[in-house]
Amino acid sequence: MRVVVYGAGQLAQMMYLAGSPLGIQVEAVDVSNDTVVHPVSKQPLDITLAQAIETADALTVEFEHVPERLLEDAASAGKLMPNIESILVGADRVREKKLLEKMSVANCKHRIVTDVEQLDACVEALGEKLIIKSSRDGYDGYGQWRLSEAAELPALKNTLSDLDLQKVPLVVEQMMAFDRELSLIGVRNKQGDIRTYPLAENLHHQGQLHVSVAPATDTNDALQQQAHDIFTALAEGMDYVGVLAVELFQQGDKLYVNELAPRVHNSGHWSQSGAVTSQFENHLRAVCGLPLGDTAAIGPSAMVNIIGCSSFSRDLLSIDGSHLHWYGKSVREKRKMGHINVTTDSYENLGEKLMQLSQYLPLEYFPKLVGEAKRLKG
Ligand code: ATP
Ligand code: MG
DSSP states (O other), X not given: OEEEEEOOSHHHHHHHHHXXXXXXXXXXXXXXXXXXXXXXXXXXXXXXXXXXXXXXXXXXXXXXXOOHHHHXXXXXXXXXXXXXXXXXXXXXXXXXXXXXXXXXXXXXOEEEESSGGGHHHHHHHHOSOEEEEESBSOOTTTXXXXXXXXXXXXXXHHHHXXXXXXXXXXXXXXOOOOSEEEEEEEEEOTTOOEEEOOOEEEEEETTEEEEEEESOSSOOHHHHHHHHHHHHHHHHHTTOOEEEEEEEXXXXXXXXXXXXXXXXXXXXXXXXHHBSSOHHHHHHHHHTTOOOOOOOBSSOEEEEEEESOOOOOGGGGGXXXXXXXXXXXXXXXXXXXXXXXXXXXXXXXXXXXXXXXXXXXXGGGOTTXXXXXXXXXX
């Protein structure tokens, strides 16, 4: 079987690696120049994009910001999964909020803004602690602004005055005092079967994911069921096929959806060694119409992102249960370079191993690691 992935980054690479044992050949599309490349070497393959589309069993994406003309070409071939509407929901916060409202899925109180002068009304309706998000092309905390008190409003309006809000509106959200951030990775195949992974707890720093722990500590069946039900409503509502990531805020025992990612997701990387079937394999199974694999956790796992740093001791691999996944990119500030997965048999041991890991890493790039290690050790 052959699957073509739009996007040629680490997610396509990891899909390729997961597909090989199943005999699923994965090819990637470099969307900056419409060429088909090998997902690991990134070298151009001897095939045009039109030929790749023609011969593929399934077309899919590794990120939601694929140029719309490419998505439309892919959709018209009749084998784009997830479907174009679902991908566009992930790429546009206005569409995303409309979907959540339509499905009656709990999310942050918000307003859509098409003119900076509407911000006063937002403060009146939502309070003065706001997070303002560009509705398109934002990720890892880019394209976001914060308001902590009404007095900052004139300066904020000034900052935003250059934007064309008619074309790209803002989503203005009430700043939520959540207890923690979780995510649910789920998968739905062509036949409509659904499986969801255990909830992961995600630690961010400056808008970027640094550490995920899965299964999240302090969960219960009711919380997992609540997340599963949210996933099912959204996936069935969109007739979604593939892996869908749901980013959540937990407040008390209630979950609120922050955002959706119509693809495999960084907070699901732990599943490569911490679950019976990885999210990458399950995504390929789903789009190829194969039975889905078991999503159960093997034991408590952590995923530690390596961000903006390439020099550290590979001796960290001496820690039992640790695995390095390196993306082969040149180093840049705040760039995701790779990640480390650690799986073990108890949260206490996981904390112990993260503590060991911290001794091999330049900690200025890993601001969340030691605190989380200590928390898990208890
Ligand atoms: P991603 O890279 O996950 O796509 P992003 O930059 O697109 O991220 P969000 O996930 O919407 O944007 O926001 C980034 C982070 O900002 C969240 O993980 C959360 O920590 C914080 N945040 C976002 N919205 C809110 C909110 N309404 N209240 C409180 N914190 C928020
Ligand atoms: Mg996010």
